[in-house]
Amino acid sequence: MTTMTAPAQRFREFRMPDVGEGLTEAEILKWYVAVGDTVTDGQVICEVETAKAAVELPIPYDGVVSEIRFGEGTTVDVGTPIIVVDAGGDGAAGSADSAGSAGVTAAEPPPVETPAPEAPPAEPKRQAVLVGYGVAPSATTRRPRKQAAPDVPAAAVPAAAVPAPDVPAAAVPAPSVPAQAAELNGHDRAAAVDRPLAKPPVRKLAKELGIDLATVVPTGPNGVVTREDIRAAAAPPAALPPVTAAPEPLSATAGARETRIPIKGVRKATAQAMVTSAFTAPHVTEFVTFDITRTMKLVQELKEDRAFTGVRVGPLLLVAKALLVALKRHPEANAAWDEAAQEIVHKSYVNLGIAAATPRGLIVPNIKDAHDKTLPELAAALGELVATARDGKTSPAAMQGGTVTITNVGVFGVDTGTPILNPGESAILAFGAIKLQPWVHKGKVKPRQVTTLALSFDHRLVDGELGSRVLADVAAILEQPKRLLTWG
Template sequence: MTATEQRFREFKMPDVGEGLTEAEILKWYVQPGDTVTDGQVICEVETAKAAVELPCPYEGVVHAVHFEEGATVDVGTSIIAVDTDPGAGPAEAPAPAAAAESAPAADEEDAEPQGRQAVLVGYGAAPSSTKRRARKPQPGAPVQEPAAAAVQAELNGHAAAPAAPSAAPPTPSASPAAVPVAGRPLAKPPVRKLAKDLGIDLATVTPTGPDGVITREDVHAAAAPAPAPEAPAAQPDTTGATVPSSGSEAVRARETRIPIKGVRKATAQAMVNSAFTAPHVTEFITVDVTRTMKLVQELKQDPDMAGLRVNPLLLVAKALLVAIKRNPEISAAWDEENQEIVRKDYVNLGIAAATPRGLIVPNIKDADAKTLPQLAAALGELVSTAREGRTAPGDMAGGTITITNVGVFGVDTGTPILNPGEPAILAMGAVKLQPWVHKGKVKPRQVTTLALSFDHRLVDGELGSKVLADTAAILEQPKRLITWA
């Protein structure tokens, strides 16, 4: 490492989850010129699982921020440069290195074998020791011209390094806008944010600023509604009938396209894999939960539950845990690769949570070993953390069974899809006052419907029915929490 590289340290996007390949920068907490300390949070990023705050592993002054908010960055790509010796005077920082790219097997013949190294959050990706051949320029690739490089460097907040002399003059381009650095349109950070807020792809905007820079006016012009198309003229066909012209352009003008990324992208892929891998079976049961609802009100007044979140979901969770204790065979996983059923002597209870970034399923570790107050505290913390978007990737790993509460939306029940790798998922419907036969008479009672989806490779109909029936029996007579526990 050269003296310059030792002074200007590049912080690379780390793998903040389990084998994640990219993350979106949601928010910067520092800007060029700010002083940072070792361990200080510098930005918030969103992975395919959750939003995570990244700490800086260096101490010094921020020299450059390489990406704007909203940019998606590959793991291993430098996102910020820190001058660790600002008192040494001005100096030019080296260009940041991009993420290591995969090379074909033929390029790795001379590489030294090395095991995969663990990556610590906030300390960048492990460096690769693989020897790679120099990549040949691809035909038709855009050429970075000095003028465009200078403009892009100015937008990034630092001066561009002088271009090395070339043996031949660069090929002139059609226009400055045709040669953005690294294929990115030229625009200042506020303009990029404006475009993101308006849902405008900068690649589709015609720049009018100097050196091909996109201005705010350009973005507003691109966001302006298209003029109403003229009525299409009827065109006669060969039979003499009239065929109207297509109105697809007018339809598209009233549509909004949202990129599929982050939590939404990961959830979609996981649900597709689960639905078409595990054979789903769903069973339903409708149950009188009047006594459980009374117990909820009593627990809210109990001194041992003071300050804790007490609601029907808490008792449904406790009922399911007792049902699993009575039927432990359901706590298992299907290992397709090794053709094994993995029995688990613990329950990590997942709770499906709707967040602004999409559906996530954090879980309460060793939920079966917790008392009711401990379970209430863990459930409250799980829900509040998920709503704030602060759920850590580790909190969503290792789940063994899940509850989804569709009743909060007034829905009676559903056929939930299994969280990948889990044997079952319980859906809790809305609790409603309904006519019910109680002690031989029709009376208004509080009733709900439960639905249990399970993996039929692991869970036979008898086992699934027992778990669902036991859960319902506890909710009908909550004293069974004591007699069956």
């Protein structure tokens, strides 16, 4: 037994963890260590970008880096080993000079000779404690099968290593169903068709778009249905994402006149979220143009108030406060649609999302329990949210659980727009540019500061009357900001 477990104690594989909720992959942005470097428990070894944010990963043990499996810019599935560390131990095989080359083969024998149920669970538990997000056991037991073919060819193919991945019962159904689909008949064939292979996020997407997985032609490895397959089934051919064969002739003929940017990370997640939202929630958008001069005067006064020392005060702060007051007056507009339970969920809290443009794409972090914050507290939270987003340090948790969102398109000089709902939310408010315009004020035409708001809402949750009342209240508060006291 000691000869079998010693290599597992010495060479440790660190697997790509699920640093969000239900994510299936992440891109390695930067390595902070190299082969031969000494690492300690809790040391950050790399930065990865998921579909939600950039996250730094700490290593869960001490040792010397013996192998880095993937380079920067590579997208890796959750559960796949990305780095091998020589953690020392009594069962060392080979000298220090051969440690680097022995890293792969020494790290792989434990799953072969040790019972399968024992080895995989040990890794996820430590990852969950360090990163703060759980890795489903099924994900870590299935992923190594996909990597077995590319990792084994290095001289670790001998007889003992080949049968092991195919022997455990848990590993047999997934690869065998698509591989033998042509040989099935009768009841077996019907069972295979009725239960197509797909990851949970893909099944969720199919459900949201109303697509029957059994009717989708799978293109993923081993017959797995992918997100692209679902979108292909839901949209006409003209709306499909890229055809893989097209780039080569285009790049050859167009030369430097075209630039292609891979769709991944935050941009990919945003695109998928917007498509899902646009085709699942019936959008309605309403507009209101009004005089915001008094609010702009209040902004100048607040900048000189000691209560706001050290925090940024701008019109967006008062727009946010006005929306919170309007939702307090009309709480039924702060809701969510539960498709599975066929219920409307009214929420007694407001997690206020603020759309932020970053180098990695558009993200929507939210201020938790914004409804409970005073105006100075809301200003501080808003400033911190924007600064964190600009630095690219927004955490996945900060972008989850939003209820309503504000997008400030006015900073670009845009009057207004028809914003698309952030998935799972009931409404989004677009704040347009503030411009000096002729306006009838107290019976006379005068130059006044005027702006336009646009409110998009989910018509399943918010009907026209309710949406109109919310938008009218926001405009009324910003036109007469003293209503923050009388209505709030």
